[in-house]
Amino acid sequence: MVLMEVLSDFGTVEFFAIETLTLGIFNVWLGMNNLTAAAQIAGMAFIFILALVVIERAARRRQRFNDTSGRAKTISALDVKGGRAFLCAFLCCCPIFLGFIIPVGVLINFILKGLSITNLDALISATFNSLVLSSVAAALVMGIAIFMVLATTYQRHPFLKGLSTVAVLGYAFPGAILAIGVVSFAGSVDALGSKIGVSDGILIGGIGLLVLAYVVRFQAVGHGAITAGVNRLSPNIMSASFVLGRGFSNSMVTLGPPLLKRSILAGGILVFVDVMKELPMTLLLRPFNYETLSTYVYQFAKDELLEESALAAVTIIIAGLGPVILINASERGKT
Template sequence: MESSQGIFAQLADTVLFDYISNSILMVIGVCLISLLIGLPLAWLVAMCKFPGKRFFSWALVLPLAMPAYIVAYIYSDFFDYAGPVQIWLRNTFGWQSPADYWFFDIRSIPGASVILALVLYPYVYLFLRSAFAQNNLVQMQASRLLGDTPWQSFWRISIPQARGIIVASLALVGMETLADFATMHYFAINTMTTAVYDTWLGYYNLPAAAKLSVLMLAMIFLLLAIEKRQRIDKQNYSRNDSFDNSEMYQLSGGKAWLATGFASLVLFAGFILPSLVLCGFIFDYYDQVWSEEFIEYGSSSLFIALIAAVLAVIVALIINFGLRQSKQTNQLKHTWIQPLPGQLASMGYALPGTVLAIGIIIPMTALEFWSNDVLVEWFDWQPGLFLTGTTFAIIFAYVVRFSAIPIGSVQESMSKISPHLDHASRSMGAGFSKTALRIHLPLLKRILLTSGLLVFIESMKELPAALLLRPFGFETLATYVYQYVSDEQLEHASLAALSIVILGLIPLLIVNRMSQDSLQKKVNSNDSANHNN
């Protein structure tokens, strides 16, 4: 086996430039297409009235629940040379071979960019819908009085105000693109994340894969820094009045149906069509999809996701209770150390699954080797791979990656709990632990259940970390589906795939509902203030 230096040097001399350039091209392509889809949809839903607006306001987030590699399989099956679309074209026009006509190659960087954009544009849509809905009412009214058309108002007011939000949302899309493994691997597009996977399991060289992960981390942290930098712009919207429904642009005639048609086309391409195909597979292959394997792997996935969700919530409680206690005792007040544990624990969410797997497997393996040496020397007992050879590694990876969800949610909720409640509890002789148990936990019950549910569902969907860290012979629903996708036999795992999609809908609907409730409260507050005035 070649050394890590030799493998890495060989990659650097041959294909490393292609890995990096393909990754950059994918990020640019997916971000551009996501912006072209999400930006106009956000403007239409937030600022205009058209047929179906109420339905599309929540339905347009549904494609985010559809795993990209499932969409990639379905569309490649449709548009490949042997697919129904090209067969129909050849039969209709009498073409005999690929030399007789040109057709878009979906198994390419542009094709993969379209596929990923169809499932990632909701990031842009959700961010910008909230931003546009909170546009400064005074500026919008002034724009109308000056005779600006909706198009002019869009370019002169909405886009400049939302510039920071656009950058932040595209940074998230870029991070998701870099982290995507399954779609890139299925389309045979060599990016940094597939390079890590191939170097690890192809060359069996973990140190070389770790070096590639460092390069990938640099790209991720650059996007993460951009996203963090733009968050300050969000404060501009929270201080403004919500845009009143009466101020929306009323679309009519062809413009109204054009808006409805565009939203329908995007929703159909990103969610409805793939869902219908999966349902068709289930109907045609029912005897095969409802199998003992599906039940076994589904049960394993549920068990692991449940443990990961409980542990992630416990981690969030420990970190946030510790932060609150430190503030009350003034031990770390006004120092950079105070929020550091929560920030470090939240960074795992930005890591791609392949990189996270390497960051876990290397120290765990070293610990196992050291423990085996010590136990053999002292007790003549060798436990073997007691961490990486079990589901512990997968659960640990899930907790590291998804703890950011409950940490942020609990932190925001605890900030709204008045410190006077703590002081009153202490004045009655209750310590911090009893106060947390009797006051904080009941007040946090709803957010704990919600964030725990989000971690549970994200753990059910996670693929790269599970694919790299699973013990021999162990499968989750995600790895089970991907194995069939890789073998061009998705129909045999269509029920498992649809189960993942349905589970993925739950957090999307929760987040969308919370976002709409927040906006509605602002609208009601403004209406009440205007009525009083």
């Protein structure tokens, strides 16, 4: 997962001018206006990512969360004192301070000095666009995830199971690669539609194409949340509904949302946050003059105007932390 996340990162490597495959795709596509060459680079990255996915699946093939052999050993806690205790505490605090407290402190300092409040209208517009995109994408992802998980769990159709496996692979691939795939797919559909007189460039751009890319990219997030919820349900729930005369579609609509509401909420929040901070696909697929919080931060950060991007960056952080805090508070209240 770490290898996949690092490979798909764009903002960090672009800011520090580190040449990676993802950055190469951007430079060739946007800088040289050569989608074909960008697709070739994406193909190289695709092969590498596919190899990582195969290795990861093979490593988890024999993974188990229970043991009935009686040979399992309990790991005993170590009681550290003195210098070792201080060293452990220091090492645990380093990621928190270096990765969160210090950067956020710098951003808040810029905001308090008034250096980031330059164009509130543009920031408000970007915030609104981010909220709309994140909400729509989260709703679509969770709706598709509910259908796919319930269908594969209770119908056990080989085609549905295979389709579900393919659908969750999108999260493993960088956003730039998926953007090229979505554009190529939309272009093919539009070309086919124009030949039969149905479409004339409808899918090749616009918000719809961007939302489609979000759904493909983050379907695994919603799928994982719903799968975890379904695994906690009794396997006889659907059977009982069938005995009472209800079909699968009726049972899925009437039983799914009420029984899985906590999983739907958790998965929806995770997708909402991921879409809010997604940068590569948004940069490549957004309409002209359409800004989100992530692109708003990027346009200032790439010009070394970090002060102007501080308020939008903190807004993204709040949008990410808020739902996490709510979920944790809800879990504590449940226990």
